[in-house]
Amino acid sequence: MIIKPRFEPEELNLLRYLYRRLELSVKDENHYLNLEKGFAGELQFDRLMQEVPDDWMILNDLLLESSNTLFQIDTMLIAGATIYIFEVKNYEGDFYIENEHWYTTSKTEIKNPLLQLHRSETLLRGLLKELGFNLPIKPYLVFVNPGFQLYQAPLNLPAVFPTQLNRFIEKLKSTPAASKARYAKLAEQLIFRCLKENPFLRVPEYSYEQLREGILCTTCTSFLTPFSQGILICNECGCKEESDSAVLRSVEEFKTLFPEMKITTNGIYEWCSIISSTKVIQRILSRNYEKKGRGKSSFYVSQ
Ligand SMILES: [Zn+2]
Structure with missing residues (x-):
């Protein structure tokens, strides 16, 4: 059951409008196109998650704070007595890992998504402790794009690749059930803790006169x-x-x-x-x- 639905992010909405009405810089345009792609990937994963049992709780797009640090979770699933967190990536093309750094095949280094995932995991653990819950957290990177290929990935990488997605969801379904009431309270508290506005919006300055x-x-x-x-x-x-x-x-x-x-x-x-x-x-x-x-x-x- 979706406890917290996913909405189009404010930043994406603004950039979508500005993209058509304003001449964006190459940097802003790339940022916009990346957001658009990322959001499409999240929606794709949401469709797969519709298959999980109805008494599990899905919380989408959480912007939380722990130890005065903000962190974002694309999808959280509370299943049985386990919390799954998913960092959804819509990467396309060939990538490889070398000495824990991630590169595209044109040797451009990209942000290591694993670091982001672990950071969220650590901060979430702190927040759960603060709220009085002690549940295991299972973090995963989810790659939804069938045109994505990662070379030299270590076997223990907590990742779900496009061809594994359906099997992964099937396996999830076998997670044993647990008391729902207690975790419903946790979900409620997490939503309550969510920040309403993202302070990190990257939107160029604009005025009415500039827009078409x-x-x-x-x-x-x-x-x-x-x-x-x-x-x-x-x-x-x-x-x-x-x-x-x-x-x-x-x-x-x-x-x-x-x-x-x-x-x-x-x-x-x-x-x-x-x-x-x-x-x-x-x-x-x-x-x-x-x-x-x-x-x-x-x-x-x-x-
Ligand atoms: Zn049209």
Whole structure:
């Protein structure tokens, strides 16, 4: 059972919007594409985890603190009386390990994911102790991409490779059951301890004036153009969408990008840029948001 669902990370959301609306530096663009890939890998692993028994507890995307140090766990599974933690990697291509350092075949060194996993394990152990629990922790690196190959991996590497994933889940299922109530309390406390905001967001600086206005396609994130009365179309993928829902999405995007700015009819009209009149925008806003103030100074807030 999923106790804590996985949401799209705020950082990814912001970068997704900025990627289309702003010229990102190569560094920011790579960071964005890595996040996108990483998140897709996590979702892929989530689908596999749906198969574990229903009375096991899955906690996704935990950002916790122990000994004044933050750490993140992609997926935690409380199964029986054991805690599994999974660091999910969507690496693609050939990699090798040499003297505990990890490299791509073009000899570029990458961050050793094992160090990250062990760091999380140690910090989690400290936190569990603080909460009065003493459970064994089993950490694993999970590689989900079938196009991943790791050479010179030591046999005792706590890793699950793409071809082993199904077998691994099958084996997990044989973990003996244990008292659920006690561990439900632990899950509750861990969620309570989770930080709501990630202080390490890596998002470039931007201002409204720098961003390209318009409405993004939900499927391929290209810009939509008008098609017919009340319908917009994406010329890249052919996807059509009613302007009402497209405008509402754009309002939410605007709120994410500019949390300090007010939502006004004129502001959203300009932001969407392809809606024929402010009247349409006003109708959509007044149906879905609560209006504050009167006349020119009126604005909208979530209901
Ligand atoms: Zn599209």
